[in-house]
Amino acid sequence: MEEELKLENQLCFSIYTASRLITRMYGKYLDKLDLTYLQYIVMMVLWENEIISVKTLGEKLYLDSGTLSPLLKKLENKKLISKKRNDNDERIVEVIISEKGKNLKNLAADIPENLFRDTGFSAEEYFKVKEITDGFIKKHL
Amino acid sequence: MEEELKLENQLCFSIYTASRLITRMYGKYLDKLDLTYLQYIVMMVLWENEIISVKTLGEKLYLDSGTLSPLLKKLENKKLISKKRNDNDERIVEVIISEKGKNLKNLAADIPENLFRDTGFSAEEYFKVKEITDGFIKKHL
DNA sequence: TAAAATTAAATTGTATACAATTTATTATAA
């Protein structure tokens, strides 16, 4: 049979599986914070930008309102964010991090180093894969 | 602010984004075959193994019956597979590829090379990332 | 400036992922 149609030869499947595995690894730390992985990366954006529109948030995460709208509702229910329509343009919804949301950052401070340790990537592997995947993303999005 | 909690510094986010982007790229080819990415990788396993239990299939894809059961129902509805309980152990469900499922392989034959071209990875990048992610998966699953 | 086009979110509908539970069957042990 053609080697090309074998599952084991697909880079796509390796990346897909690695991504799911890493997301599961986050669970160990994020469960304590009552966050999912996606909620965590949204909070990460908000720790860098205390106010951000849904559109800009979506551009940073490459996600649309179909994914973000229900997710932001959950973060709002947890009192980690609030939402407010922009005064000058009512179409725009601004997401605003709350004090509770800001405080969560301290509890999350150790997660990157814990994950790096848990994944077991060498620094070289880490930066090599990141360089290649970031180049790929930049080229196509 | 700590560099470690910046989104742009997370390898995890790069892999997560790359994985989603690649899955979207498959759409262009898989839509013509009326397959989703997950359905495609299940078919890929069946092109290599014409009969396989749900359990073994799950071990190859690192997916459980919660994901596979509804997916296999869809493939059954499309007449690409059939299912049969094992005679010796009624707990086991065998997934059997149909003639229609086998024929689909011809239509899918060009997908790997098309994807490789579309992603724009060099051969070196392709194998480097695959080597590292496969090592990671093997270590943790 | 009023109609048409565009934009930003939200909503709808479909398809994963995955933890947890349930059901049915088989294997094991008291």
Next chain:
DNA sequence: TTATAATAAATTGTATACAATTTAATTTTA
């Protein structure tokens, strides 16, 4: 050999992804 444990799928419930549509607001244009 019967109660118990273990196994394999299916089911349930929650949380993404994402295409397509809808709604509301703003811009553009005829």
